[in-house]
Amino acid sequence: MNIIDEALADVERAFRHLEFAIKLMCYCEVGHLELEKFDADTTILLPNENISFPTGAFDSIEAVVLASQALVGMAFGTSAIVLEAAYEVAGRPRKPTSRQPEEELRTLIYMVRCAFAHNPALPLWEARGPNFARTVSVVLQGSTIAVDLKSLHGKPFEYDHIGGFANWMKIKAESVALLQ
Template sequence: MNYVDTAFRQLSLAWKLYDYALDGKINLDELDPPLTFQGGGMVLVLPDKVLDTPDDLILALQNNLVITFGAAAITLNRCREEAGYALSAEIITENDQFIAVTYQIRNAFAHDIAEPRWNINRARYARPYEFGGIHINLTDVGTKRFEYQDIGGPDVLFLMKTYAETHLWP
């Protein structure tokens, strides 16, 4: 559970950077100069130009959002495991529903964090979930590409973290 706050701060920062770029507040020439990192016995030389256009920047920040969202989801599920909550054979209680849907979101990102896909091939997980005022319907996602609206929007992951902090590891 040591990293859940960090994972969600990174996700928040990714959203802020994306918003900043959408507002045209990032100067691509200042952001993307040649750069060399040295220290600790390491030298890393980055290419002179990583991004060619403002559209490249937006795409890179969208990709960053997906990756940080996935990392936060994986971390949230790991915290659930560390707190001693296993997947229940029967998904009945609100906590059971939180655990099952968190696990499914984690699964969507675990095999390809940059291009997440649902992998709901067991009927017991293809269902609506309701816990703590959160409603997520995974009845028809199957193996399609993950989209934020599948869970009700990107803010739902933050709501899920709050639910867990309130009900599973207060």
């Protein structure tokens, strides 16, 4: 397996984790989790030292949903970081001044990555300078999405800013096709 194949395998794993987190969040949001079983005293037996988690941290559906939503955010951010890293491994430098479709896609991925890399608990858009404080237009499966990074600068990242989870999956698919 070459280095690009390894990077793409990392992308697949990161997006699989994101898929798991989204499914878990949806499962929790509709109340399928049995709180009595989940929020039980738990001791994990480890080779060096055991760790215990007492009841009470997840004793309400609200607490479970908040935790599952945070998990989605962490998995989403990781997927952005890993996707950006795959471009680096493939030797495809960022060209933020270019308005070519492949470069616009890469710029958007980089900007999403930056939002999460600086603070995964509260990702904020950071679009500084003329190369990034602009509208990025990306074509995904025949539809164009435009993200006005200048107006989003300093604001909390929201999935809808890029068209939601479905568009993120399309961004991944487009990127993998470009990098193979």
